[in-house]
Amino acid sequence: xxxxxxxxxxxxxxxxxxxxxxxxxxxxxxxxxxxxxxxxxxxxxxxxxxxxxxxxxxxxxxxxxxxxxxxxxxxxxxxxxxxxxxxxxxxxxxxxxxxxxxxxxxxxxxxxxxxxxxxxxxxxxxxxxxxxxxxxxxxxxxxxxxxxxxxxxxxxxxxxxxxxxxxxxxxxxxxxxxxxxxxxxxxxxxxxxxxxxxxxxxxxxxxxxxxxxxxxxxxxxxxxxxxxxxxxxxxxxxxxxxxxxxxxxxxxxxxxxxxxxxxxxxxxxxxxxxxxxxxxxxxxxxxxxxxxxxxxx
Amino acid sequence: xxxxxxxxxxxxxxxxxxxxxxxxxxxxxxxxxxxxxxxxxxxxxxxxxxxxxxxxxxxxxxxxxxxxxxxxxxxxxxxxxxxxxxxxxxxxxxxxxxxxxxxxxxxxxxxxxxxxxxxxxxxxxxxxxxxxxxxxxxxxxxxxxxxxxxxxxxxxxxxxxxxxxxxxxxxxxxxxxxxxxxxxxxxxxxxxxxxxxxxxxxxxxxxxxxxxxxxxxxxxxxxxxxxxxxxxxx
Numbered sequence: 001x002x003x004x005x006x007x008x009x010x011x012x013x014x015x016x017x018x019x020x021x022x023x024x025x026x027x028x029x030x031x032x033x034x035x036x037x038x039x040x041x042x043x044x045x046x047x048x049x050x051x052x053x054x055x056x057x058x059x060x061x062x063x064x065x066x067x068x069x070x071x072x073x074x075x076x077x078x079x080x081x082x083x084x085x086x087x088x089x090x091x092x093x094x095x096x097x098x099x100x101x102x103x104x105x106x107x108x109x110x111x112x113x114x115x116x117x118x119x120x121x122x123x124x125x126x127x128x129x130x131x132x133x134x135x136x137x138x139x140x141x142x143x144x145x146x147x148x149x150x151x152x153x154x155x156x157x158x159x160x161x162x163x164x165x166x167x168x169x170x171x172x173x174x175x176x177x178x179x180x181x182x183x184x185x186x187x188x189x190x191x192x193x194x195x196x197x198x199x200x201x202x203x204x205x206x207x208x209x210x211x212x213x214x215x216x217x218x219x220x221x222x223x224x225x226x227x228x229x230x231x232x233x234x235x236x237x238x239x240x241x242x243x244x245x246x247x248x249x250x251x252x253x254x255x256x257x258x259x260x261x262x263x264x265x266x267x268x269x270x271x272x273x274x275x276x277x278x279x280x281x282x283x284x285x286x287x288x289x290x291x292x293x294x295x296x297x
Numbered sequence: 298x299x300x301x302x303x304x305x306x307x308x309x310x311x312x313x314x315x316x317x318x319x320x321x322x323x324x325x326x327x328x329x330x331x332x333x334x335x336x337x338x339x340x341x342x343x344x345x346x347x348x349x350x351x352x353x354x355x356x357x358x359x360x361x362x363x364x365x366x367x368x369x370x371x372x373x374x375x376x377x378x379x380x381x382x383x384x385x386x387x388x389x390x391x392x393x394x395x396x397x398x399x400x401x402x403x404x405x406x407x408x409x410x411x412x413x414x415x416x417x418x419x420x421x422x423x424x425x426x427x428x429x430x431x432x433x434x435x436x437x438x439x440x441x442x443x444x445x446x447x448x449x450x451x452x453x454x455x456x457x458x459x460x461x462x463x464x465x466x467x468x469x470x471x472x473x474x475x476x477x478x479x480x481x482x483x484x485x486x487x488x489x490x491x492x493x494x495x496x497x498x499x500x501x502x503x504x505x506x507x508x509x510x511x512x513x514x515x516x517x518x519x520x521x522x523x524x525x526x527x528x529x530x531x
Contacts, residue, residue: 050373050525067522069300073376081527083374085311085367099307100375145376 001025002047002147002179006056009042009203016042018203019056024181024196026061026146029173031194031211031275032183035283039203040183041079044149047181048077060147073102076145078136080152084124090135091120101143108172109142115164129156137165141172151183162186166193187276197275201283211275218273219255222248227266238273238281250277300377304385308368309392312360316393319356320400323349331408335415341423345408346401346489350439353397354446358476360393361450365458365516370525383517390451394443401443402427402436405489425490438483438491438498441505445479452512455519475509 002024009017016039024030034040045051046058049065049072058065065071084093090113098104113120116134118127127135136153154162170193173180184190197214199206207214218238221228225247236252250273255263263270298306330344364386372382406427412420420426427435449472456468482501486492493501 045524049378052522052524067378067380069378069381072373072378073300075376077374079527083370083525085371096307096311096371097375099310100303100372100377 001061003059004056005058007043007046007053007058008055009039009046009051010054016203017046017053017200020200020203020205021056022198022205022208024179024198026179027177028179028195029169029193030179030181031187031190031197032181032200033187033197033275033279033283034183034200038201038283040200041151042203043200044077044151044181044183047147048072048075048149050077071147074145075147075149076101076140076143077149078140078151078153080133080136080155082124082132082136082139084135084139086125087123089121089123090118090127093124093135094120094138097139097143101145103144105142105144108144109138112138112142112168115168116161130158130161131156133157134161134165137168141168144176145178147179147181149181149183152185154184154186162189166190169193187279188274191275194275199279199282206282214275214278215272216254217252218278219251219253220248220271220273221251221263221268222246222271223263223266223268227268231263231266231268238278250281252278252281300381301384301388304372304377304382305388305392307372308364308386308389311368312393319352323352324404327404327408331412335412339421340412341421341488343405343408343425343489345404346425346485349404350401350485350489353401354442354476357390357394357397357443357447358450361390361447361452362454364390364451365454365520369458369520369523370528373525379521379523383520386451387513390444390447394440394447397443398436398440401439402432405435406432423488425486425488434498435491437502438493441483441502441509442476442479445475445505445509448509448512448516449473449476452516452519455516455523459519459523471515472512475505475512478508479505 004020004022007017007020008015020043032040032044042051046053047060047065049067052066060071060075063071065075088096094106094109098106116131116138118131118134118138124132124135133153133155134157137150140148140150140153154165157165166189169180182190182193191211194211196209197211198208221231223246225242225245228247228249232249232251238250238252240250241248255270260270327345327348330348331340334340334344368386369379369382373379405425409420409424409427412424452475453469453472456472457465460468482494482496483505484492484494495501496504
């Protein structure tokens with residue numbers, strides 16, 4: 001279990017994480033979502049002991065992870081910049097990681113190298129952006145760490161490589177459940193992997209809940225404009241589109257069976273809303289500014 | 298194996314091939330240089346001490362810089378604590394400085410033996426002769442310089458790493474102290490001979506080691522809780 005209490009991270013006058021409190025139960029796949037500069041990487045850096053919090057506390061299984069040998073040993077944090085010796089070859093990087101990581105699975109790493117078509121003789125500096133990301137994925141998955149943090153590791157990967165990564169991540173997680181935190185901007189693509197979603201914006205928690213619950217919180221209501229107007233009155237409207245006399249309103253909030261029946265009786269169609277749509281609406285400037293950020297759970 | 302020991306052995310594993318290349322080049326280069334010297338003139342100085350002895354110090358100072366700029370984040374990324382990294386890199390640094398000192402001193406002996414073999418008389422009086430008795434003295438004369446340059450490199454890099462470019466520039470001065478003290482008190486003469494200047498050897502050695510220890514403590518304080526930022530330009 002990861003627990004954050006009033007966590008704050010500052011860089012001089014800039015507040016990257018602002019008084020954030022959060023509990024993350026173990027052995028789940030989390031999607032950490034936030035706009036650029038929302039504080040995702042700062043939060044992950046504190047989780048991985050790359051950085052000390054400015055204020056507040058963080059515990060992993062009840063202990064502060066910063067400079068905690070036991071916890072750091074069981075944590076893998078892969079950033080898009082890859083914290084490896086750039087002049088070394090892929091094989092050297094893997095050899096080094098194998099020396100340092102007790103749980104390193106060399107056979108699995110070799111299989112992933114094959115899957116991503118990475119040449120172990122190539123120098124890291126000569127790899128393409130996508131190949132470097134693939135190497136990050138190999139390092140992240142083959143370490144088999146109980147806490148695996150992947151921060152935008154997909155950068156530059158082509159669609160086939162990303163699909164292979166998602167498939168492999170899920171298969172390996174099902175085989176060896178552990179806590180995986182994925183920070184990504186490709187929300188729709190990865191949304192099906194998330195068990196829980198954490199959304200932060202301007203360093204503050206916007207939302208933390210089960211992915212399925214989150215999906216169920218949004219509903220698209222489409223129909224004659226007047227009927228939609230009447231139905232959505234008093235509800236939180238995330239977005240609104242009109243075409244002629246037809247209006248589509250995206251609502252934030254669950255509809256109970258009675259409300260759903262009332263909508264259908266009014267000639268309205270109800271449809272699902274993707275996590276990405278909810279994310280965009282929850283963190284867009286207009287929405288974030290017009291109402292207080294709602295911290296759920 | 299403890300984490301710090303793992304760090305030390307891993308650093309030795311990383312630098313073993315580079316070190317072999319370095320010393321191979323030194324041996325090759327100095328061998329050619331000595332060959333040219335004995336052909337055209339009298340060997341009045343130890344090329345080995347002047348070239349390889351100096352290069353070893355500078356190479357170690359570069360290693361000191363790399364410990365901070367490259368290896369710190371590399372090790373922390375594999376789950377090593379800063380504390381273990383600092384302890385392991387200290388052991389590695391001591392081992393590397395000791396080994397380099399041994400190679401420099403031994404190389405001097407080998408150079409002298411080869412020069413003696415190629416001549417039909419004694420070496421010129423200016424050549425810094427090494428004897429069984431003076432070998433230990435030379436070893437402990439070279440060692441503080443190797444340690445000082447390694448620590449200076451690491452301390453200067455730690456200043457930039459922790460505080461950024463401008464404060465880092467100011468911290469160059471305290472970082473340079475070990476290297477300057479070692480050079481000033483226990484430097485080398487124009488023939489490569491070890492010099493003890495201004496103070497008796499024992500006091501000079503103590504002061505040099507003290508300056509190195511203080512800079513090492515400064516290095517440790519700068520890095521013991523430092524953040525691991527993204528590398529510049531990435």
